[in-house]
Amino acid sequence: MKIDFQKDKNGLVPVIIQNNRTLQVLMLGYMNEKAFLKTQKERRVTFFSRSKNRLWTKGEESGNFLNVNEIQIDCDNDTVLIKATPIGPHVTPVQHLVLAKKQPRDLSMN
Numbered sequence: 601m602k603i604d605f606q607k608d609k610n611g612l613v614p615v616i617i618q619n620n621r622t623l624q625v626l627m628l629g630y631m632n633e634k635a636f637l638k639t640q641k642e643r644r645v646t647f648f649s650r651s652k653n654r655l656w657t658k659g660e661e662s663g664n665f666l667n668v669n670e671i672q673i674d675c676d677n678d679t680v681l682i683k684a685t686p687i688g689p690h691v692t693p694v695q696h697l698v699l700a701k702k703q704p705r706d707l708s709m710n
Contacts, residue, residue: 607678613632614679623683666687
């Protein structure tokens with residue numbers, strides 16, 4: 601797997617995290633090359649946190665890790681999909697429905 605980290609001026613690529621069992625999208629984060637290599641080596645999702653300006657392993661404070669099952673890269677080599685098994689509590693489908701009800705329904709681009 602060869603990701604083109606040079607396409608972004610900050611060396612970051614978007615990473616979609618998907619629940620390996622349910623296929624529900626859990627989150628979107630960004631990785632630089634160091635975060636990607638650490639994720640591959642440890643088989644736990646690590647992002648580059650833009651707000652903390654450092655590597656951040658999901659669950660490092662809460663214990664709610666994302667264990668990697670599969671990594672896929674798109675055809676342009678600049679976006680990553682990770683299928684992961686969540687360890688600990690994450691947003692459940694019921695919580696997702698509650699969140700969706702609180703969001704505005706109009707998604708028009710006006």
